[in-house]
Amino acid sequence: MIARLRCRLRVRPWAADLAVAIGCFLVATPVAASMAYLRHSPMDRAVSGLALTCVPLLVRSRWPIPVVAATVLVEVARYLVIPYSTPPPAATAVALFTVANRMDRRTAWLAGVCAAVPLVAAILISHPSPPDLPQALSQIAWTLLGVAAGDAVHSHRKLLAAALERAETAELDREAEAARRVAEERLRIAQELHDVVAHHITLVNAQASVAHHLMRTDPDHAYQALERIRDTSRTALDDLRATVGVLRAEDDSGHPRAPSPGLGELPELVESFRHAGLDVTVERSGEPFELSSLTDLTAYRIIQEALTNTHKHAGVRTARVRLAYRPDRVRITVEDDGRWHAATGTGYGMIGMRERVKAVGGTLDAGPGPHGGFRVDAELPHRNGRKGGS
Known part of the structure; x- marks a missing residue:
């Protein structure tokens, strides 16, 4: 009901002004009549x-x-024409309230002072006796009361507007943060699924090619290739199921509750590529240490993606993996001596590697090797690692 009335008054400001004028008259009339009766005016x-x-x-x-x-002029004229009638300047107080409510504070208080001075002067002229001095000074209180009330309402409205703006900004920030987290989560899930699926599909494709080539000339080896296809497919399904399970089980801190692959599974990874026809050698230098779970997963995925790309695009049968352990970092190098077609594929694997390395604070350099072929060189920082094997 009140909200509807406010809306109507905003649409029709003249109605609000009329209501205020009538209300001011009705409220001040008993006071003016009482003072006139007491002063016999x-x-x-x-x-x-x-x-x-x-x-x-x-x-x-x-x-x-x-x-x-205008109200001050009428009040001054009333004090001078009716010397014994000095009711409070209610209309002037209401007018000053409006100024303070709609304008800046400096203008409002300046208007209040400028209104109080002629009112006090008019009463002192019409009532020069000392007993009437408090009555004259009361005009200052009435005028400044209107300014103070209007200024308080104006400040309160500004505080509400600022609070509402902050709430809207916070809501927009929350929505933007939620959208950013959703995008990051989608990217991370896409990276995990790409690494798992691309690796196993590449191996299945290579083993299927071997089986097709040997089906008529060497059925025994073709049968072994089909067995590897079966095993690789089963492993792919298990890895995919485990990956989805880990993604669903992650808590708000972003750390998986289930174990994820790391450099400890590097021998199995290398062996799977060897079965697919890619001769992979692994070299280690330095004293191995235990990496954090995220860095360990990143190292594993970099090697997996680099070997997958080598097998798919390089057209070679040999690849080298080097792990160089330093006190504060581990350097991973995967290189081959084949040819590299930069336009081949969608490039999601390379993007995923860069995103993973960036997430752990490392660096990645990928491109043609100094002696031909392609080279992936990554450095991952070591934080709070413990001595041990990997």
Whole structure:
């Protein structure tokens, strides 16, 4: 009900001004009549003078400063014409309230001071006796009361607007943060699935080619290749199921609750590529140490993706993996001596490697090797590692 009334008054400001003028007159009339009775002054003059001071309030929304000046002039004229009638300047207080509510604080208080001075001077002229001095000073309190009330309402409205703006900004920030996290989660899931699926599909494709080539000339070896296809397919399904399970089981901290592959599974990874026809050699230097789970997974995925790309695109049968352990980092190098077609494939694997390395604070360099072939060189930082084998 109140909200509906406010909406109507905003649409029709003249109605609000009329209501304020009438309300001011009705509230101040008993006070003016009582003071006229106590001072033995004509009551009709007191009431009519009060009505005249309320007339400028009909346009207070359109011209707040001129309305203050008009009410002050009428009040001063009333004090001078009716010497014994000194009711409080209610209309001036309402006009000053409007100024303080709609304008800046400096303008409002300046208008209040400028209104109080002529009112006090008019009462001192019409009532020069010392007993009337408190009555004259009370005009200052009434005018400044209107300014203070309007300034308080104005400040409260600004605080509410600022709080509402902060709430809207916070809501937008939360939505943006949620969208960013969703995008990051989708990218991370896509990277995991790409690494798992691309690796096993590449091996299945290579083993199927071997089986097709040997089916007529060497059925025994073709049968062994089919067995490897079966085993690789089963492993692919198990890895895919495990990957999805790990992604579903992750908590809010982003650390998986189930074990993820790392350099400890490097021998099995290398052996799977050897069965697919890629001769992979592994070299280690330095004293091995235990990596964090995220860095260990990143190292494993880099080697897996690099060997997968070598087998798919390089057209070679040999690849080399080097692990160089340093006190504060581990360097991973995967290189071959074949040919590299940069336009081959979608490039998601290379993008995934760069994103993984960036996530752990490492560096990645990939491109043609100094003696031909292709080379992937990554350095991953070691933080809080413990001595041990990998």
